[in-house]
Amino acid sequence: MPELPEVEIVKKSLKKNVKDKKILDVIVINRNLRFKVDKDFEKILKNRKIQNVNRYAKNIIVELNGNIYVIIHLGMTGTFHLIRNNILKNTNLSFYQSKDLPIKHNHIVLIFKKFRVIYNDPRRFGFFKLLKDKESFKLYLKNIGYEPLDKNFNLKYLKKSIQFRKKCIKSILLDQKIISGIGNIYANEILFRSGLNPRKKGLKLKNFELKYLYKYSKLVLKKAILKGGSSIRDFRNTEGAKGSFQDNFKVYDKDNHNCPNKKCNYKIKKIKISNRSTFYCENCQK
Numbered sequence: 001m002p003e004l005p006e007v008e009i010v011k012k013s014l015k016k017n018v019k020d021k022k023i024l025d026v027i028v029i030n031r032n033l034r035f036k037v038d039k040d041f042e043k044i045l046k047n048r049k050i051q052n053v054n055r056y057a058k059n060i061i062v063e064l065n066g067n068i069y070v071i072i073h074l075g076m077t078g079t080f081h082l083i084r085n086n087i088l089k090n091t092n093l094s095f096y097q098s099k100d101l102p103i104k105h106n107h108i109v110l111i112f113k114k115f116r117v118i119y120n121d122p123r124r125f126g127f128f129k130l131l132k133d134k135e136s137f138k139l140y141l142k143n144i145g146y147e148p149l150d151k152n153f154n155l156k157y158l159k160k161s162i163q164f165r166k167k168c169i170k171s172i173l174l175d176q177k178i179i180s181g182i183g184n185i186y187a188n189e190i191l192f193r194s195g196l197n198p199r200k201k202g203l204k205l206k207n208f209e210l211k212y213l214y215k216y217s218k219l220v221l222k223k224a225i226l227k228g229g230s231s232i233r234d235f236r237n238t239e240g241a242k243g244s245f246q247d248n249f250k251v252y253d254k255d256n257h258n259c260p261n262k263k264c265n266y267k268i269k270k271i272k273i274s275n276r277s278t279f280y281c282e283n284c285q286k
């Protein structure tokens with residue numbers, strides 16, 4: 001599942017190709033994504049110019065002229081493919097899994113003058129949400145928590161959002177309404193670096209622990225973006241290049257490995273929290 005750093009890479013590649021380009025036509029092959037694609041999606045997008053492509057948490061935000069916004073979420077398996085008109089071979093630039101456009105599960109096609117952008121999603125947990133004015137767009141953003149890279153994400157916000165909750169810190173980090181953009185991989189990595197036991201309840205966190213959490217939430221995501229994301233299950237960007245943050249994983253998918261902390265002789269444990277794989281060192285994370 002792409003997390004914030006991977007979605008950032010997808011956004012960058014998409015922006016590079018579609019910004020300031022006009023959508024000539026739209027074909028919706030399958031409306032049944034996580035939310036049904038709006039009936040007037042094709043009509044409204046047709047002949048509009050893409051003014052910008054942004055990202056917030058794991059949402060890609062496509063801004064079109066006339067205050068029209070499309071929020072795209074890649075869900076578990078969403079990928080974009082770009083096919084140029086005049087080149088027939090090896091032009092499929094995928095963000096995830098196969099480098100070539102799969103035959104099945106292509107749901108939405110955006111047609112531009114010189115290329116087509118195709119959205120593929122085998123599990124269909126992704127979505128395209130159409131917002132028809134600035135107010136609905138603002139309201140949409142209001143309902144998700146601040147992402148750690150947001151300037152409004154500060155220690156005060158973190159404290160306010162965590163310190164009264166009985167839920168464990170790992171589940172809090174994954175709750176997009178509280179803090180957005182952190183998925184399972186990065187939650188494990190942030191908690192190890194912060195020295196926090198994933199099962200610790202939010203209300204038990206002391207101020208110094210919140211400071212670590214604040215610091216490492218930002219640092220881990222920033223570093224992952226710099227490294228081009230993590231290439232789990234063959235994640236690639238539009239240029240077909242793999243990310244390399246997986247080489248920096250300290251605990252994720254490392255059960256039974258030695259703890260990366262040299263002064264520690266424990267092994268990394270794997271447990272389940274809210275049905276998600278959780279990796280941690282019981283000696284270093286209290």
Ligand SMILES: [Zn+2]
Pocket residue numbers: 259260261264265266281282283284285
């Ligand atoms: Zn350890």
